[in-house]
Amino acid sequence: MRITVSVNGQPYTRDVEPRLLLVHFLRDELGLTGTHWGCDTSNCGVCTVRLDGVPVKSCTVLAVMADGHEVTTVEGLERDGELDVVQKGFVECHGLQCGFCTPGMLLTARWLLERDPDPDEGTIREAISGQLCRCTGYENIVRSIRWAAEAQAQAQPQPQSQAQAHAPTDAEARQ
Ligand code: FES
Numbered sequence: 001m002r003i004t005v006s007v008n009g010q011p012y013t014r015d016v017e018p019r020l021l022l023v024h025f026l027r028d029e030l031g032l033t034g035t036h037w038g039c040d041t042s043n044c045g046v047c048t049v050r051l052d053g054v055p056v057k058s059c060t061v062l063a064v065m066a067d068g069h070e071v072t073t074v075e076g077l078e079r080d081g082e083l084d085v086v087q088k089g090f091v092e093c094h095g096l097q098c099g100f101c102t103p104g105m106l107l108t109a110r111w112l113l114e115r116d117p118d119p120d121e122g123t124i125r126e127a128i129s130g131q132l133c134r135c136t137g138y139e140n141i142v143r144s145i146r147w148a149a150e151a152q153a154q155a156q157p158q159p160q161s162q163a164q165a166h167a168p169t170d171a172e173a174r175q
């Protein structure tokens with residue numbers, strides 16, 4: 001079957017077997033090996049990508065089901081040479097050891113911060129509960145996502161305070 005899938009903003013058209021899984025389409029057809037494949041039972045979550053913005057396990061999705069849809073992989077997180085804030089968080093807080101689970105964790109973290117910019121620890125743990133870290137580095141993964149939430153909040157333009165909004169002009173101040 002001929003399909004066209006937009007991956008990280010770029011359209012790719014390929015002839016594929018109807019049984020081809022999205023994870024294999026990304027890795028083997030497109031060479032996007034940042035998406036990992038770690039089990040045959042759909043429970044490790046290292047294959048997580050975003051399909052129309054929603055995190056999915058790409059080993060449970062057929063490539064043909066992504067036809068006409070938008071996929072984001074870990075390769076799409078960086079913008080213009082600048083790491084996404086969640087990537088920076090994982091660097092700052094040592095959120096990875098072997099790195100096998102990291103691409104999926106990053107994509108879920110990005111999704112979470114778009115829905116909830118200030119998630120508490122329980123919310124973060126629930127969001128990543130479908131993904132296994134074989135190195136068991138959950139403490140630092142949670143810390144990394146919290147770091148990213150705080151960095152993202154600091155990067156937002158602050159609303160002008162009342163005083164700043166009505167700062168007197170020189171003329172007003174002299175009156
Ligand atoms: S590869 Fe393990 S859940 Fe997809």
Ligand code: FES
Nearest residue numbers: 097101133134135
């Ligand atoms: S860092 Fe090794 S599996 Fe998570």
